[in-house]
Amino acid sequence: MIIVHCIIRFFLVLCVIANPILAAAPHSHFEEQALAAQGLPFGARAPKKESSEIDRQLTDRQVPYRPILQSPTAKLTPVEDPEDHRGGLSGKNPLGKLTSAELDAKAIQMIEGLGWPMPQPAARFIADAKASDVVHKEYGDNFQDFVTDISRPRSSARRWVVTNKPHYAGTEIFREPTHFKFLEDELPTLFDRRQQSLLLVSAGTSDGREALSMGAVLWGAAQHHPEWSDAENIRAKVVGVEIHPELVLKANAYLNGDESVPTDSPHLRGTMLAGNGRTQLPQTLLERLNGWTPHGAKIAAEQLFKDSAADLPKLVAFEEMSLLDPEVLLLISAADAVFMHFVAYQMTPSARRILKRALMDMRPQSYIFGDGGFVTDFDLDVVTQFEVVPAAGGTILRRRGILSPIGGRNLAMAA
Numbered sequence: 001m002i003i004v005h006c007i008i009r010f011f012l013v014l015c016v017i018a019n020p021i022l023a024a025a026p027h028s029h030f031e032e033q034a035l036a037a038q039g040l041p042f043g044a045r046a047p048k049k050e051s052s053e054i055d056r057q058l059t060d061r062q063v064p065y066r067p068i069l070q071s072p073t074a075k076l077t078p079v080e081d082p083e084d085h086r087g088g089l090s091g092k093n094p095l096g097k098l099t100s101a102e103l104d105a106k107a108i109q110m111i112e113g114l115g116w117p118m119p120q121p122a123a124r125f126i127a128d129a130k131a132s133d134v135v136h137k138e139y140g141d142n143f144q145d146f147v148t149d150i151s152r153p154r155s156s157a158r159r160w161v162v163t164n165k166p167h168y169a170g171t172e173i174f175r176e177p178t179h180f181k182f183l184e185d186e187l188p189t190l191f192d193r194r195q196q197s198l199l200l201v202s203a204g205t206s207d208g209r210e211a212l213s214m215g216a217v218l219w220g221a222a223q224h225h226p227e228w229s230d231a232e233n234i235r236a237k238v239v240g241v242e243i244h245p246e247l248v249l250k251a252n253a254y255l256n257g258d259e260s261v262p263t264d265s266p267h268l269r270g271t272m273l274a275g276n277g278r279t280q281l282p283q284t285l286l287e288r289l290n291g292w293t294p295h296g297a298k299i300a301a302e303q304l305f306k307d308s309a310a311d312l313p314k315l316v317a318f319e320e321m322s323l324l325d326p327e328v329l330l331l332i333s334a335a336d337a338v339f340m341h342f343v344a345y346q347m348t349p350s351a352r353r354i355l356k357r358a359l360m361d362m363r364p365q366s367y368i369f370g371d372g373g374f375v376t377d378f379d380l381d382v383v384t385q386f387e388v389v390p391a392a393g394g395t396i397l398r399r400r401g402i403l404s405p406i407g408g409r410n411l412a413m414a415a
Contacts, residue, residue: 098144103143103144103147104126106147107126107129107146107147107150108126110147110150110151111150111161129143129146129160129161130143132160134160135157135160138156139156139157145157146160171206171207171209172209172265172266172267173209173210173212173213173261173262173263173265173268173301174213174265174267174268174282174285174297174301175209175210175213175265175267175341176267176341176369176395177267177268177271177280177281177282178280179339179369179395179396180213180214180217180282181280181281181282181283182369182389182396183200183214183217183282183337183367183369184217184220184221184282184283184284186337186367187218187221187225188221188225190336190337191225191227191228191235193365194336196235197235197236197237198218198235198236198237198336198337199236199237199239199331199334199335199336200214200218200236200237200238200239200335200336200337200338200339201238201239201240201241201331201332201335201337201338201339202214202238202239202240202241202338202339203241203323203328203332203338203339203340203343204241204242204243204323204340204341204342204343205240205241205242205247205251205318206242206247206251207242207247207250207251207254208240208242208247208248208250208251208252208254208255208316208318209254209261209262210240210339210341211238211239211240211251211316211318211339212240212251212254212255212261212305212312212316214238214316214339215238215308215312215315215316216284216301216304216305216308216312217282217284218234218236218238218315219234219284219308219311219312219315220282220283220284220287220304220307220308221283221284222234222236233314234311234314234315236315237315237316237317238315238316238317239316239317239318239319239331240316240317240318240319241318241319241321241323241328241331242318242319242320242321243320243321243322243323244320245320248318248319248320251318252318255312255313255316255318256313257309260305261305263298263301263302263305264298265297265298265301268281268297268298268301269294269295269297269298271297272292272293272294272295272296272297273294277292281297284304285297285300285301285304286300288300288301288303288304288307323343323347323351323355324351324354324355329354329355329357329358330358332355332358332359332362333358333359333361333362333363334362334363335362335363335366336363336366336367337366337367337368337369338359338362338366338367338368338369339369340368340369340370340374341369341370341371342371343355343370343374344373344374344377344378352377352378352379355378356378356379356380359378359380360380360381360385362399363399364399364400364401364402365398365399365401365402366398366399367389367396367397367398367399368380368386368396368397368399369395369396370395370396370397371395372395374395375397380397382397384400385399385400386398386399386400387400
């Protein structure tokens with residue numbers, strides 16, 4: 001009898017010891033992998049995820065895709081990492097005491113140090129950071145802690161900068177003038193190669209100025225090529241893809257003439273001041289220049305959008321979708337040209353790999369227009385799959401391969 005009682009008490013003690021261990025441990029190998037992907041140790045509990053307001057609205061509208069890029073209203077998640085806490089929590093701030101102006105300048109310097117051109121105007125970006133409810137909730141009135149945290153990869157400050165910078169970067173007409181000139185020069189060849197309509201895509205188009213610039217260049221070039229049109233419509237389409245609903249609304253307001261397209265462009269002003277500026281501007285703009293002044297291109301752009309206003313709604317369309325939506329991936333793979341400036345830094349490595357597959361499946365002799373680091377960011381093969389267009393400094397790629405007799409898929413897909 002004593003032996004039986006001892007055995008029972010032994011099993012009870014064993015259950016008490018084992019219960020918390022079993023409760024904390026992952027229930028499957030897949031859960032263990034999921035925890036590892038989040039940087040959590042074996043046996044930890046994954047933090048509860050809070051969906052953003054826009055995610056909730058999209059779910060309520062039964063949109064058949066899950067947004068991948070972060071929403072500007074997404075809530076910041078505190079980072080629990082002993083080696084990655086804020087300066088205010090540690091009691092020491094490596095920046096020392098700075099005036100408000102010095103702190104703003106330091107924030108701009110740190111963002112540019114990430115390899116991202118600071119958006120224009122920089123002061124507005126910094127002011128919006130200070131006024132942001134999510135920043136204030138996380139950092140209170142201590143903006144210096146926010147600036148210090150920008151340099152920490154997993155911090156809430158870095159997440160806010162990455163999330164909100166797309167609203168400022170890229171929102172400029174003719175952001176890379178040489179890209180639009182190259183597209184304009186290449187249009188006759190593209191129309192000759194395609195028996196069907198051309199398809200141009202602006203990936204992550206922000207408030208639509210990039211897509212509208214593409215449409216305006218296409219419209220201007222088509223005025224000299226009536227053979228590009230069937231009846232009164234040009235055989236081409238520009239599609240701007242953007243996940244943020246408020247930016248799509250703004251893009252459509254520009255497209256439909258409810259608001260004027262902002263034509264102030266630092267890149268155009270810089271081109272006008274350059275000695276070889278005439279070789280970098282699209283002919284469509286040069287035709288409308290009235291004097292070679294810093295603001296000459298701005299005036300020419302205003303005239304161009306005014307001239308093309310009636311036809312742009314037929315040429316350009318905006319889609320509120322994720323770049324990783326299956327329909328968008330098919331759209332990109334079928335495009336004759338894809339503009340994708342400053343897209344990679346908004347995406348996770350796994351998301352980049354998904355988008356890369358669509359880029360690799362693009363038509364032969366089609367083009368990708370990107371920023372200075374997009375080849376590395378997407379790990380694109382510029383030896384067997386793509387060739388670099390020398391004149392653009394490595395920011396334009398041409399898909400290798402030959403066209404089928406009907407102008408369709410690649411008959412000699414490189415390995």
